[in-house]
Amino acid sequence: MAVIRDVMPAFELLQPASVDEAHNLLRSYGADAWILAGGLDSFDWLKDRIRTPKVVVDLSGIDELRGIRSTAGGLEIGAMTTLTEVANCPVVKEKYALLSQAAELVASPQIRNQGTIGGNVSQDARCWYYRAGWPCYRAGGNICYADTPDGRNREHAILCADRCVAVNPSDTAPALIALDAKFVVRTVKGERVVDAEDYFIGPDIDITRLHILQPGDLLTAIHIPATWARAQFYFEKIRDRNVWDFPLMNVASAMTLSGDRIERIRIVVNAAAARPLRLASVERAVTGKPRNDVTGEMAGKLAVAGAIPLQFNAYKVPLMRNLVKRAISGVEVTA
Amino acid sequence: MNFLQWAISPWGQKIPIHIAWFLIWVGVISGLAFLICHATYLRFFAKEKEFSGTGRPEVIAAIPERVPRHSLLARVFHWVMATSMFTLLFTAFLPKVGVQFRWVTYHWIAGAVLTTSVLFHLIHAPFWLNFWSIWPDRTDLQDAVRRLRRFLGQRVPPPRRFAKYPLENKLFHGVIILSGFSAIGTGILMMFRVRTIFFPRSPYLFSDITWGLMYVLHGLAGVGLIALVMMHVYFGIRPEKRAITKSMIFGWMSRDFFLKEHDPARWVVTPISSIQEEERGFRNGD
Numbered sequence: 303m304a305v306i307r308d309v310m311p312a313f314e315l316l317q318p319a320s321v322d323e324a325h326n327l328l329r330s331y332g333a334d335a336w337i338l339a340g341g342l343d344s345f346d347w348l349k350d351r352i353r354t355p356k357v358v359v360d361l362s363g364i365d366e367l368r369g370i371r372s373t374a375g376g377l378e379i380g381a382m383t384t385l386t387e388v389a390n391c392p393v394v395k396e397k398y399a400l401l402s403q404a405a406e407l408v409a410s411p412q413i414r415n416q417g418t419i420g421g422n423v424s425q426d427a428r429c430w431y432y433r434a435g436w437p438c439y440r441a442g443g444n445i446c447y448a449d450t451p452d453g454r455n456r457e458h459a460i461l462c463a464d465r466c467v468a469v470n471p472s473d474t475a476p477a478l479i480a481l482d483a484k485f486v487v488r489t490v491k492g493e494r495v496v497d498a499e500d501y502f503i504g505p506d507i508d509i510t511r512l513h514i515l516q517p518g519d520l521l522t523a524i525h526i527p528a529t530w531a532r533a534q535f536y537f538e539k540i541r542d543r544n545v546w547d548f549p550l551m552n553v554a555s556a557m558t559l560s561g562d563r564i565e566r567i568r569i570v571v572n573a574a575a576a577r578p579l580r581l582a583s584v585e586r587a588v589t590g591k592p593r594n595d596v597t598g599e600m601a602g603k604l605a606v607a608g609a610i611p612l613q614f615n616a617y618k619v620p621l622m623r624n625l626v627k628r629a630i631s632g633v634e635v636t637a
Numbered sequence: 638m639n640f641l642q643w644a645i646s647p648w649g650q651k652i653p654i655h656i657a658w659f660l661i662w663v664g665v666i667s668g669l670a671f672l673i674c675h676a677t678y679l680r681f682f683a684k685e686k687e688f689s690g691t692g693r694p695e696v697i698a699a700i701p702e703r704v705p706r707h708s709l710l711a712r713v714f715h716w717v718m719a720t721s722m723f724t725l726l727f728t729a730f731l732p733k734v735g736v737q738f739r740w741v742t743y744h745w746i747a748g749a750v751l752t753t754s755v756l757f758h759l760i761h762a763p764f765w766l767n768f769w770s771i772w773p774d775r776t777d778l779q780d781a782v783r784r785l786r787r788f789l790g791q792r793v794p795p796p797r798r799f800a801k802y803p804l805e806n807k808l809f810h811g812v813i814i815l816s817g818f819s820a821i822g823t824g825i826l827m828m829f830r831v832r833t834i835f836f837p838r839s840p841y842l843f844s845d846i847t848w849g850l851m852y853v854l855h856g857l858a859g860v861g862l863i864a865l866v867m868m869h870v871y872f873g874i875r876p877e878k879r880a881i882t883k884s885m886i887f888g889w890m891s892r893d894f895f896l897k898e899h900d901p902a903r904w905v906v907t908p909i910s911s912i913q914e915e916e917r918g919f920r921n922g923d
Contacts, residue, residue, distance in 0.1 A: 436647055437644030437646065441644075443654045444654050444655065444830070449840075450841070463832075465741070465830070506740075506741060506742075610832075
């Protein structure tokens, strides 16, 4: 039977004006509700008729979810703040350039104008078997079509795969983890603040989601503490088309130096696994070491330990090794 | 109501992929319902157990104070199996009811332990234990009919005392074999779908529909095991069964309990038999 594409299924559009109202709607509709932020992930699902929610809760009318505010402890970014606003914000550029760099490399200017930071970190996997509606593990089935001898898996995971080999496609997520950001989530039980690192989950924890949001939950804001303000940052994204594409892999690091030695560092790689990977072992290994090529080389090798490439993505192993090496030894001074 | 979850394969076939997860609650509620009904019946309606026949005095006199029931190896097998079974059930079903953790690795490791312990039992039971002691015999069936008729109010002689295992134990063992082997058989094949140390992954081993049915059978066996394990634990902690539970820990039961419930003619306890001898590989009269 032919599948009708590009015509969205009927749903009830709900447009709350406040976070409380939105949260009440999400709570009452539960799994029947779909959260619409910038729409760049949502409209693919809806137009392909892979997802057919009963109601769509459009957050675009909630002013309190927008904007970037300085706080005593750092910065608060509303979840509905567009990626362009994040990339262009003077405070972000001055203190947290890592995030502005990451936001600026997301897709194209049009998409950044529409896409939100909350949507960027909460978007779903881009594995085409999954997006095409095949009954794979991530869709609740019992097979990974990408992790088969003939599967097209050039963009898929080399680390932490557990049945599903899809990767997290976000560019801002690794930057936020490197900055030790906190995500504010409105849940059924109340407000919950989680470390950015803990917002993301792999298939070993829940194979159907990339993040911790349950039906009824809402990401409202992202707090960036001053801990890493004006640190030395490095962000690099590798993609097939430099003007507009998801990452084949990206790396984000924040570092402080004492002389030529690495005093503190956080380094995160994304699109290598189903969640952004904070490389804690690399952080431990390079702390106290001089920032040079030797340390970078060692860090790169350590980063890919345990990588299991699939049929068509073995290139990701040297790619990750080199990205980590450059993030350590080739840190740009941005302050 | 859909008891199975269905999907459309890339080739357009409608295939089963899982059981519907609400069946977990069916398993739990069935187990609970059984416990409540049984406990209520015993508390308010059941009569004192009655058995017919008495043993010969010289046989009774020869029964030791501690009657060996389970060898150390048999007990270790039981508790290893119980531990792996609990691990399997918790790792399988807790994530489905919202408790999230890294379950897959623990699940297949527990499955491998269970499989190994069952393989051990398959060799140990026929050659070192009395293989037939766990299977229902003619006397069990005759006595079951007597118990049923007495339950219905008919005037028939009481049943005889049990052999080593009461009929309920034997039937439970049979059901566990069915559900356990279903879960183990399908589970071993499902290991071809995940990364383990045992086999290279091979998703093409079977067709989509065969894999789907395998997942369904694995799920049904698992849900059935929820209810069965609940019943087993319930009987294990019931006061009148405590002597049997203790024998699974210490290896023996008291002479008094033995004489109250068991027939020395059907479960021959040889005077020289002892747990140590059985552990040395001798066949005793169990």
